Amino acid sequence: MATTLSSGAAAELPIRSQSVRTRRPPTTSRPEPPLPRSESTSRAEASRPHRRSSQRSASGATAAAATTTATATSSRHHHHPSQQQQQYHQQSDMSAAAAAASAAPHGHAAAGDDHRNGADAGTSTHRSATGTTKQRYRTVIPAPSGNYAFIKTIGQGSMGKVKLAKKEGTNELVACKIIERVSPDDGRQSREEREKADAAREDRNAREAAIVSLLNHQYICGLRDNLRTRWHWYMLFEYVNGGQMLDYIISHGKLKEKQARKFARQIASAVDYCHRNSIVHRDLKIENILISKTGDIKIIDFGLSNLFSPEEDRKLKTYCGSLYFAAPELLQARPYTGPEVDVWSFGVVLFVLVCGKVPFDDQYMPALHQKIKKGAVDYPNWLSSECKHLISRMLVTDPKQRATMHEVMNHPWMLKGYNGPPDNYLPRREPLTLPLDPEVISQMTGFKFGPPEYITAELTKRIKSPKYQAAVRRLEKERERPEPIPKDAEKKRGFGFDFYKRRNSVTSKDTLTATSSEGLPLGDDPLNAFDPLISIYYLVREKLERERNHVHIDLQQPSKAQQPPSSSQTQMPVPPSPVVRPKEKHSLADIVPPQPVHNAEPRSRQRTRSHSEDQPREPIKSGLLSPDMIPPKKESTAAGILRRLSTRDRRKEPPATANSTDGKPPIRGSMSMRAKSLGHARRESIQMRRAKREAEAAAQQASQTTEPQRSYQSHHQSVREETDAELVDSDVRAGETSGGSNERLEPEDPDLVKPVFLKGIFSVSTTSTRPLPEIRADIKRVLRMLGVDFTEIKGGFSCLHTPSINHAERQPTVMTEGGNDIEFEILIVKVPIVSLHGVQFKRLAGNTWQYKALAEKIVRELRL
Numbered sequence: 120m121a122t123t124l125s126s127g128a129a130a131e132l133p134i135r136s137q138s139v140r141t142r143r144p145p146t147t148s149r150p151e152p153p154l155p156r157s158e159s160t161s162r163a164e165a166s167r168p169h170r171r172s173s174q175r176s177a178s179g180a181t182a183a184a185a186t187t188t189a190t191a192t193s194s195r196h197h198h199h200p201s202q203q204q205q206q207y208h209q210q211s212d213m214s215a216a217a218a219a220a221s222a223a224p225h226g227h228a229a230a231g232d233d234h235r236n237g238a239d240a241g242t243s244t245h246r247s248a249t250g251t252t253k254q255r256y257r258t259v260i261p262a263p264s265g266n267y268a269f270i271k272t273i274g275q276g277s278m279g280k281v282k283l284a285k286k287e288g289t290n291e292l293v294a295c296k297i298i299e300r301v302s303p304d305d306g307r308q309s310r311e312e313r314e315k316a317d318a319a320r321e322d323r324n325a326r327e328a329a330i331v332s333l334l335n336h337q338y339i340c341g342l343r344d345n346l347r348t349r350w351h352w353y354m355l356f357e358y359v360n361g362g363q364m365l366d367y368i369i370s371h372g373k374l375k376e377k378q379a380r381k382f383a384r385q386i387a388s389a390v391d392y393c394h395r396n397s398i399v400h401r402d403l404k405i406e407n408i409l410i411s412k413t414g415d416i417k418i419i420d421f422g423l424s425n426l427f428s429p430e431e432d433r434k435l436k437t438y439c440g441s442l443y444f445a446a447p448e449l450l451q452a453r454p455y456t457g458p459e460v461d462v463w464s465f466g467v468v469l470f471v472l473v474c475g476k477v478p479f480d481d482q483y484m485p486a487l488h489q490k491i492k493k494g495a496v497d498y499p500n501w502l503s504s505e506c507k508h509l510i511s512r513m514l515v516t517d518p519k520q521r522a523t524m525h526e527v528m529n530h531p532w533m534l535k536g537y538n539g540p541p542d543n544y545l546p547r548r549e550p551l552t553l554p555l556d557p558e559v560i561s562q563m564t565g566f567k568f569g570p571p572e573y574i575t576a577e578l579t580k581r582i583k584s585p586k587y588q589a590a591v592r593r594l595e596k597e598r599e600r601p602e603p604i605p606k607d608a609e610k611k612r613g614f615g616f617d618f619y620k621r622r623n624s625v626t627s628k629d630t631l632t633a634t635s636s637e638g639l640p641l642g643d644d645p646l647n648a649f650d651p652l653i654s655i656y657y658l659v660r661e662k663l664e665r666e667r668n669h670v671h672i673d674l675q676q677p678s679k680a681q682q683p684p685s686s687s688q689t690q691m692p693v694p695p696s697p698v699v700r701p702k703e704k705h706s707l708a709d710i711v712p713p714q715p716v717h718n719a720e721p722r723s724r725q726r727t728r729s730h731s732e733d734q735p736r737e738p739i740k741s742g743l744l745s746p747d748m749i750p751p752k753k754e755s756t757a758a759g760i761l762r763r764l765s766t767r768d769r770r771k772e773p774p775a776t777a778n779s780t781d782g783k784p785p786i787r788g789s790m791s792m793r794a795k796s797l798g799h800a801r802r803e804s805i806q807m808r809r810a811k812r813e814a815e816a817a818a819q820q821a822s823q824t825t826e827p828q829r830s831y832q833s834h835h836q837s838v839r840e841e842t843d844a845e846l847v848d849s850d851v852r853a854g855e856t857s858g859g860s861n862e863r864l865e866p867e868d869p870d871l872v873k874p875v876f877l878k879g880i881f882s883v884s885t886t887s888t889r890p891l892p893e894i895r896a897d898i899k900r901v902l903r904m905l906g907v908d909f910t911e912i913k914g915g916f917s918c919l920h921t922p923s924i925n926h927a928e929r930q931p932t933v934m935t936e937g938g939n940d941i942e943f944e945i946l947i948v949k950v951p952i953v954s955l956h957g958v959q960f961k962r963l964a965g966n967t968w969q970y971k972a973l974a975e976k977i978v979r980e981l982r983l
């Protein structure tokens with residue numbers, strides 16, 4: 120149960136008072152509008168075939184699906200002891216103390232709020248006249264931007280399900296997070312308690328929707344649309360289809376520092392962007408980092424995020440997050456500003472990336488608490504001293520001594536191989552001036568700021584305040600200072616050495632930036648995180664500008680929308696730049712840039728921080744080169760991915776051939792994927808394009824042959840990027856073919872392997888040159904051996920495992936939601952070009968670390 124401490128209480132948080140974020144008990148009694156049940160959803164649900172006989176209803180697939188969901192919902196919503204250990208939440212936030220009246224929450228109240236329209240959607244239960252509970256499904260979400268049809272469930276968090284959905288008439292895929300709004304009466308709470316909990320949850324949902332709808336960052340999963348019905352919130356996010364970071368780690372074990380750095384820089388970029396917009400995530404953990412098709416990270420789940428203020432007397436007091444990633448001050452129930460708890464969690468994430476395990480672990484909760492509070496970390500000796508140093512600066516138990524994001528981003532480990540710190544992609548801003556834009560004010564909803572007049576009055580007060588005006592003057596002075604010293608010069612005079620000396624005193628004076636405000640401590644910078652109201656004003660205004668411009672601003676290219684307004688009239692929208700977001704690249708050739716990879720991050724908008732520029736900013740400044748003309752730079756290339764994939768331990772592979780460049784055996788195929796030097800990237804890119812062309816020709820030839828001739832081998836050779844439409848088709852077909860039954864499929868059936876390309880590469884836990892039937896047989900052997908229930912589905916296996924006490928491993932035992940059951944898929948994917956099969960794991964539900972332990976065990980047992 121959530122426990123509220125009195126303001127400022129610094130008492131130890133009793134362990135039993137911890138709880139998951141307010142979770143709903145099983146849904147049983149709420150009447151649901153009589154909705155037509157969609158066939159395709161039934162199929163999709165029924166295609167989740169791991170249900171045990173005890174969970175199955177005799178009345179066929181529909182009932183089975185209903186039971187399934189009810190069971191899943193039920194098991195998830197019970198307050199399992201481990202849940203209580205995993206996430207905890209105490210309700211008493213700054214926002215709750217904010218202005219009394221709340222504007223309408225962000226999101227669109229759908230017709231579903233009217234029961235008679237039957238527009239509520241998603242999964243929910245319905246108690247019939249006979250008292251039996253039935254699950255109802257809705258297949259289409261009538262979102263403001265169009266109708267979205269559900270395809271299948273792709274995730275399950277503590278707040279609800281996440282389903283893949285497709286916009287009708289398009290191939291656009293979204294991940295729809297479905298959150299219930301009202302808790303049913305399970306007899307455990309009084310009506311008042313329930314209502315209070317629902318109201319608090321509603322505030323959180325509104326805030327999550329409001330926050331994610333405003334954020335605009337390439338490493339943050341963007342909200343496409345948002346719908347609220349009587350019973351549910353539907354948040355339609357961009358679909359991130361490269362898998363979870365967790366799977367990546369299961370696949371690769373610990374990452375090489377170089378690879379971890381790339382991800383860490385992206386996380387830092389996103390987190391710093393949030394902080395400079397007065398937003399703290401509060402639930403940073405490995406599960407909330409997904410990987411996109413292009414190999415970049417996307418942070419998800421802002422369900423626990425909130426606004427923060429640098430003011431001492433406006434500290435946050437909600438203690439939430441995942442225990443393994445939680446800062447010690449949260450365990451001690453101490454009020455906190457905000458960013459420092461994210462820095463700690465980020466430190467834990469970084470440790471997981473480079474070590475493949477959590478830094479603090481104990482199966483006995485009080486001991487785990489003690490370890491976190493003590494902050495003693497065992498660093499493996501193979502970790503570089505710079506990496507150790509950075510993590511040790513992030514995992515400082517005293518939040519005042521802990522590294523700031525500024526320090527993290529400028530740490531030598533972060534800079535290694537790069538020209539500067541990660542870019543946070545903040546749009547260029549100017550200090551606010553009066554009058555304020557009423558349209559912007561009217562859209563500042565979802566945060567309980569109060570009515571527009573109140574917001575206007577408060578903002579005016581802040582802008583006129585001596586503190587703000589002094590900050591503006593300081594900024595102006597900063598901007599008048601001469602240009603910063605070139606980066607090379609920084610290196611020459613020993614920047615790295617200086618860094619260590621002043622690590623605890625990073626202030627505005629330490630920053631290398633002369634023209635930017637970004638080195639200023641939070642609260643001194645009038646442009647970033649000065650005050651939550653001001654930050655939200657900027658964000659809303661920027662969002663409106665994007666919408667007015669009617670173009671999707673390409674996050675990887677600067678556009679005029681990010682240019683400073685030409686006058687003090689900062690509300691005036693800048694004329695749209697003719698930048699239309701290019702369609703996401705799908706082909707290998709398209710995403711392999713012909714450039715070295717060490718300047719990893721895409722050149723983005725014109726930045727306010729000059730010292731982080733990866734390219735000279737002069738041309739932009741002088742107007743010689745339009746910012747829109749700067750080509751994006753990306754490290755995350757297919758070549759890079761494949762190269763990394765190929766550098767994995769392949770002891771079991773055939774001996775080296777003449778193609779081997781470094782004495783190690785190459786992976787099968789004509790081209791060596793073992794190139795390690797950066798200079799090889801370009802060559803690889805060319806080779807890959809050539810190979811792709813050749814393979815396409817071969818595939819075309821194969822398609823002209825008769826059906827039997829289109830053998831297993833040619834299926835292997837088909838090298839083609841799967842489009843989203845095909846992905847949808849295959850997902851739907853998967854539901855149709857498997858139908859939730861245990862029916863045996865011919866092992867040679869090409870449908871048994873899912874032709875996933877880049878998507879699969881990221882989560883490939885292991886690859887094999889062995890024929891598909893052998894791989895499948897081996898997986899089945901291992902699953903049976905480990906007592907995992909499974910059903911064959913298209914492209915792999917749907918698995919369910921209930922860990923027994925005997926199975927308990929020395930692994931982190933708690934972390935996220937979920938009952939005992941671990942639900943996951945093992946997909947066999949094709950790795951393009953090189954005719955390999957990869958085994959991909961995908962967690963659907965269950966305890967993260969139990970899942971990780973199991974997946975790793977399966978990988979170990981496989982003889983691929």
Ligand SMILES: Nc1ncnc2c1ncn2[C@@H]1O[C@H](COP(=O)(O)OP(=O)(O)OP(=O)(O)O)[C@@H](O)[C@H]1O
Pocket residue numbers: 273274275276277278279281294296340356357358359360363402406407409419420421422935936
């Ligand atoms: N945009 C997305 N694209 C693809 N998969 C997603 C997306 N968003 C969420 N998921 C999947 O759904 C899962 C749950 O999502 P999310 O973390 O947002 O839910 P939650 O209820 O807030 O979870 P938690 O209990 O971890 O806080 C994720 O772990 C991920 O596997």
